[in-house]
Amino acid sequence: MTQVGGHTERVRQRTHEGFLRYKGFRWAQFATALCVLAIGAYFVTATRLGRPPSGNSWLGYTLGTVSAGLIVWLACLGVRKRWITDHHYSLKAWVSAHVYLGLSLVVLATLHTGFQFGWNIHTLAYVLMMLVIASGAVGIWAYATLPSQLSHNRGETTRKQMLESLEKLDQQIHDVAQPLDRHGAAIARLSIELTEIGGGFWTRLTNRHGDCANRRALEQLRALPSSASARQAEALTKIEELMQQKAEVLALARRQMQITAMLEAWLFVHIPATFALLAALTAHIISVFAYW
């Protein structure tokens, strides 16, 4: 289409593909090839040796070196992500490689162990690595499925607009509550002053806001005996409406925070486990060479 009608072409088209499909699954193919190569080498060596090659065979050392190198490189994604340089790089390519090479470690490192496990630092490093990979797999699932839910949930409302509309509703409740008696005013204050939008990470992740002050205020409001003064009654009806609106906005904001929390939750395992892994890996390597 770029040449129809003979107009001059402009900015080149940039490919539009997600990190999983990057360059036609280039890194998936590379990682698969790596695994197939490792498994092949393993079985050829195993049949020659007559027993599974352990970590201290030449194959074991090769697999171990490759795996350790990969682990360190994979951990560098955290730096790459934040290090904004001027030259050409693509974080998407990094993430794509991170995902597939990380998954390939399941094969490479397992073959490196020679299936010898025990209650020692070596197995600890292996277990930590598997934990990192498992949490990473959860991350892949989250990144592949949650964004559309996030987008669908918020529509065109931004986070800031949600907070602003809550603020506005609070202001309106405050204004309408002026003619109320002490008891009514206390209910309005409950909703205005004590409603927590988010709360702790766990609350956000589970989206359980059982003691939501706005909800309690709404319940108390509905339980009030009908008021004698018409002015009061009118104000109460209006406040009920406003609190109902507030509850809806809160539900939207909290669902948004829940999905955002889900997008982050796996990182709370992935990152600390990575650091533990790096420590265990260092201990594993030092001990192997110290007790050669």
Add this chain to the structure above:
Amino acid sequence: MSELYKIAIVGSGPAGMSAAAHAAKKGLSHVLLEKTDHLSDTIFRYQKGKHVMATPSVLVLRADCQFDAGKREKILAQWNEDTRTAGVNVKFKADVKSITGEQGAFTIELTRGEPVRAENIILAIGTQGNPNLMRCDGAGLPHVQYQLDDPGEYTDEHIFVIGSGDAGIENALGLAADAGQGNTVTIVNRSADFARAKKANVDNLMATRDSGRMTIMTETTPSLVEAGWITVDTPQGSSRYKCDRIIARMGASPPRKFVEACGVAFASDSPTAFPTLTPTFESTKPGIYVIGALAGYPLIKHCMNQGFDVVEYISGTDNLEPADEPLLKDKLKGLPGQRSVAEWLEFLRSRVEILNGLSPLQMREFLLDSEVRAYSPGDAIFIRNDQGSSLFGIAEGAVAVEVDPANPRITVPIGAGSIFGEVGLISGRRRGSTIRASEPTICVEIPRMAALKLMAQVPEARDTVNRITTERQVLQIFKSGLTPEDIKDVLAGAEVMEVRPGQAIINEGDVSDDLYIIRSGSMIVEKNLGGKPVFMSYVPAGSYSGEMAMIERTPRVATVKAAIRSQVVKLPAEPFRQLLERKPELAKRMRNEMQARREVNAFIEEQKEEFGGAVDMYSSVANFLIKQGIGEATDVLLIDESLCVGCDNCERACADSHDGLSRLNREAGTTFANIHVPTSCRHCEHPHCMSDCPPNAIRRGPDGEVFISDACIGCGNCQRACPYGVIQMDKPPPPKPSLFSWMLFGAGPGPGQPDYEWRKKAAKAGGAESPKLAIKCDMCSGKAGGPACVRACPTGAAIRVSPDAFLSVARIDKGAG
């Protein structure tokens, strides 16, 4: 008999006031005549607190009054003080009725009081003093006003604003802004839309109407004004409304009749023409001098310098170096030919056809904005696909256009006196071919804004540019070895048309056969399939449309309508068919392209039958994007929300690549299906932000990026002009500690835009206060890796695209994702 002054100055604006101050300083007998009871009425009537700018910043101020950018109040106070200390002889409430007599003995009749006699007269009356008046009965009633100083002054009134320009809209918005004032505001527009106003103002107006705070009456004219009432003619008939106040903002016209009655001749009959002046500002009537806005110089600094200069000239100085002389000298040094500035000006003016109509004074100002360059044979002046919107005029020598990208030896010559680069100027697209000097050549490069100004000032220049543009565009689009001689008949019937957004130039099913060339803007092609309009293709500027009906003599197969405000050239069918008969090569080429388009259409129709959903999706996504202004974008950031995890790494990368301030707001903006258009610059073809940048700081860079240079003065015009809200006014925060000292030791705020608290604290520690400047996306200009937002996206959600690539039919295959 009253005193005979050496100089009488009419009008006390910046020009007149500066002249009077200089005359006073020189001890010349003088009088300054001001119609109102205060100095500088035009600036006096600016809205309260308006920031007045001092541009062009390169120009040195040479005057006896001081002037610096600042608030209206401060400037007026300064001028009052300056005129008082200089000892200016001011006569307030002196409204000049007529000027008679000759040099040495002029008589100035005033509407009130004794006439004034003077040897010389300086006319510095500006153009603002004469607002266009309402012409219906009752227009003279006291509740009709032509000015609104403070919209907050009026409460609980029924107010009618007449006029569809920015002034009218801004007044109406000001009156309706605060619902607490209780005004009932109506804006009356003679035509159907607000075409002359800025888009941001119009959007704001529509939003105010939609929220019920204002009434808009279009295609309506006032017919009768009575105390408390107004009668208007609407398309539905005449109606009478309650009305306490009428604010008429229908523009102003220069007081040409009065000036002509003084014996001063104008350059032409065009309403935009200025008086004919010598380089010493003397008009065709000896002894009468014209300076300031009336002479064609609307900027305050120019006016003040001219006031100084003209007094020098009148007192006999003939070797006064104009204030801009050093600037021009600097600009012209190093060029061959050993000419003085004046000789250069005359050389360029007489040699380049489109400059012929400029006066020596206009020529000076013109050259301040333009560049003169010398090229040796073989030097490239610009390369095909370069970004550029400037116009070139050849003063000496000749250039060769490489018309065939495949074979640079095929060239078309353009000789001295002519112009080139006009297609880039008008369409805003990249250069269509490489142009090299074929002999030692001197060219004047005229930036887009200066070229547009020139075309507005000199009608002959506009006609020349339009004629050449159409001819060359036709040659460039149809190639096939056509020569200007071949297409003479086709061009004879060519018609340039302005098209409003959404207006169709071709309707499906119509029997018409003209061919259209899209000169600026862009078109979308739609076809009715199964009762619904389906988006077929996007036609950018520099393409043609309508060839099927022209060649095959069939009714139109699709509707072609403007995506944005566009300009098209209509070519009549019959001469074109004759051309096709004479040029079988062209006919073949057009048939091939037609076949390609037909296949695309057939493909979409076929897909529509089989996978209706995918085509509907593609069509609606395309329409959504067009509505978002993508039709005028050259490069836009889109976010695929099915991939975006909301990590905001794009914003962080943006901030870290640009002095710590992000130019992008990921979350804001609009979304349709999974396509999100964040608030980020689209690098429009004809950027709205560029339209009113006093220091000319907004430019287009080599990769097509629109960027703001260090010359920014922080006036905020661009921010208001941008219809997409992508320009912010902010001051860059102090530099942060490095990433590694943050990672290892927790120093500083970390990656991304520092929070407000940190910035405030760091700025305080840093000491110096920096001004707020305009900040926008520069597409990471100069960074080898390209836009940081796209590079830093971990999932591939952020993409930058050009509309023609993104709106291509290939998207259907991928489910329009």
